[in-house]
Amino acid sequence: MSTTTPAQFNGPAPRGAVRFWRGGTGAPAAVFALAAAALTAAPLISLALLAIRGDTELWPHLAAYVIPQAIGQTAMLVAGVSVVAGTIGAATAWLVTTFEFPGRRALTWLLPLPLAIPTYLAAYIYVDLFEVSGPLQGALRAIGGYARPQDYWFPSIRSLGGAIFVFGIVLYPYVYFAARAMLQTQPASFAEAARMLGARPLALLRHITLPLARPALAVGLALVALETLNDIGASEYLGVQTLTLSVFTTWLNRSSLPGAAQIALVMLIVIVALLALERYGRRRRAYAATSADLPPERPQLAGGRAIVALALCLVPVTLGFLLPGFYLLRETVTRGLVSGFDPDLTRHALTTVALALAATLTVLTLAAGAVLMTRATPHPLLRAAVALGALGYAIPGTVLALGLLPPVGGLDAAFATIRHAFGATGGSQILIGSGAALVLAYAARFLAIGTGFVQAGLSRVSPDGDDAARLLGARPWTLARTVHLPLIRPALAGAGLLIFVDCLKELPASLMLRPLNVETLSTYIYQFAARGSFEEGALAALLIVAAGIVPVIQIVRHTDVATGLSAPPNAL
């Protein structure tokens, strides 16, 4: 965003330990940044230790038969999903921010809702809906008068193409969020100048809006790609052989956890390289906007155009949310899940919300603390620590949870030893037993969303404000509290929403790290899915959706104004 680095307006970066600690914000900056880094470093170190414990015996086989295929499939899947999610997310965000048309306001909060549908659940639902025996093909046969499925052509949902569709239609909201926030705060001056020079909306889109939105699109797409790479269940079900799946196969079928850790780390290096490449690609572009600029007024669409805009937005809402939502509702009703209400479900729902809230608050505190304090004390090591913390999102949840087990289990054992020293009997698990381990796992995985949004929000805050405040004698803490924090509130709200919803539907770490006798809504659904009857979990799935909808609507309503929630161009 702003090309001015914080160092330029904060005076020279402190060098050496003394300056560092005297900086006023140095100590808290170090605490926050190191805490953020530790969250990701701990599992990474235990993965690395695992990886070097194994030999390289596996690699000739992997190189010959697994990796080429898996890379090909993974690349096509990620590319395809990026195109689908990117197109839908960017196009719908552009429509609802650029034009005024009937239904636009409702669409602004309807469009992000597919976010609440877990990917693997979407895969099950779409297979049911679109397969030969599903309602869609049934209707097709009835209308077309076909006797057998062999008599007509219908694309198989259990295929690479099907997977691209399923992932794309539930993941596009990441792009939508990022793009919408960016477009809302895009200065009117450019667009108006172009319009005055006779540019039509599409030319405006191509030459002004899209290039300006590139950082936001990049972030949205990175989130989409990493969510795609996180998945195991949907890929296997739809028959796509991804790299993540081969990590899993190596671990379980080849009984080689070290081999699995090796593949996971290689994957992580590739991901980091690709993300760095993208950032390098736009290194010379500046996205600064002077804050006085207001977004352009939305021209009213009329007649056919309004209908087209409405229809274009309704398609992804219908496919990504309404259809699966109605499916779940139907299963809930026909299976009597309401009348035969499982009393445990209330407890599971409350547990899920509590864990998700705790993780969201942890991430927001860490992210805001780390980013704000390192702005005041821009030591390169601190910034590296914050960047390291953001890597958690690039590690598939299963792998992250496996990596977190040794440090968390070790800490618990250490606490137990201390307790015994004080005369307590029996064992205890302070972290795993209390659910804290799960909150840590969520935080490690989703910290990137927090730091990304906060960095982006903060980079729009003009350094002039910092200087003015300092000249008036404000200390760094006061500056952060009274100036920065209020200004990044929309960014925190947006990040908080995404993190909260992501925690609600998180599955692999929840399965592996939750305490005894505890279920989250997603582990509750999973136990039915694992048994081949995911429909029994329909009500729990609706509860995830319901818990996700409330904050989505709140956030979107509060940000459907000129100030918008800040785009996260620097996330990841």
Place this chain on the structure above:
Amino acid sequence: MLASFSRPLLAAVLIALPAAAHAAGEVNVYTYRETKLIKPLFDAFTKDTGINVNVISASSGLEQRIKAEGANSPADVLLTVDIGRLEDAVKAGITQPITSPALDKVVPAQYRDPEGHWYGISMRARVFYVSKERVKDEALTYDELADPKWKGKICLRSGQHIYNNALIAAYIAHYGEAKAEEWLRGVKANLAQKPSGGDREQARDVAAGKCDIGIGNTYYWALMNDKDPSKKAWADATRVVLPTFKDNGGTHVNLSGVVLIKAAPNKANGQKLIEWLAGETAQHIYADSNYEYPMNPQVAVNPTIKGYGTLKPDPTPMAKIADSKKAAANLVDKVGFDN
């Protein structure tokens, strides 16, 4: 540092931390079997014995969790499916041997570890869901899945799924790796579509006419037939055949089994639970609610499962199948089975 704290206060806090999982009258179970599935079992156990059961279920990683928790782990018992996982738990060094004449009497020697590190509790067979309309054969073999007469007629889920991994491992245990590779290439050539979906989807695809033979576990079909009206049509269009290996006429079975954890804080209760699981009450639940083959010969197989015919389990030692799992996974990659 510690001196600056009030020591008694700190001690009180540390002691007051939850230690409920270790109180008397409890047993802590880590399970790969879904909570909902086994809850009726544990409720019955608590009713019988007064011992409370605390549960955590997951799809993978429980051995790693137990290992990471170390001596501090609350885990007493690990319930798992698949012979490979039972062996993995033993190899991970998290188990301890059980000495129980009662268990040895109920569980056939073939379905327990000679040293008592694991016991099979129930069984499922990997079978064919065939089209009622298009397949008239009464007896089929795993071997003939590679026969060109089934070209374009076979459906199954990923070859790397744990159930198929064990079936392919069993084939290797029977005929050796070279023959197994040839067979797997033959099966691959006969597939109607790329491996995908779960076991239920194979019945769905046979019902839809996409293929004639779907491969799945015994209980999925029974659940569709007896318990899920919306899937009854798939069961109605198919029939279950218990296939056999040509060389010994046995059907491939896999185990759900149980191990006692080395660091078990409630060892006696853990052993009690394991023995109870092999007892008649539990075995009836396994048979009639879960549609599995009970391990206890005193307990009858559920009528729906019995309708498949008489099961003649493959006598190949389970440990030998487990040892071939890695080779099976590699073969699936090598022949591009899932591609």
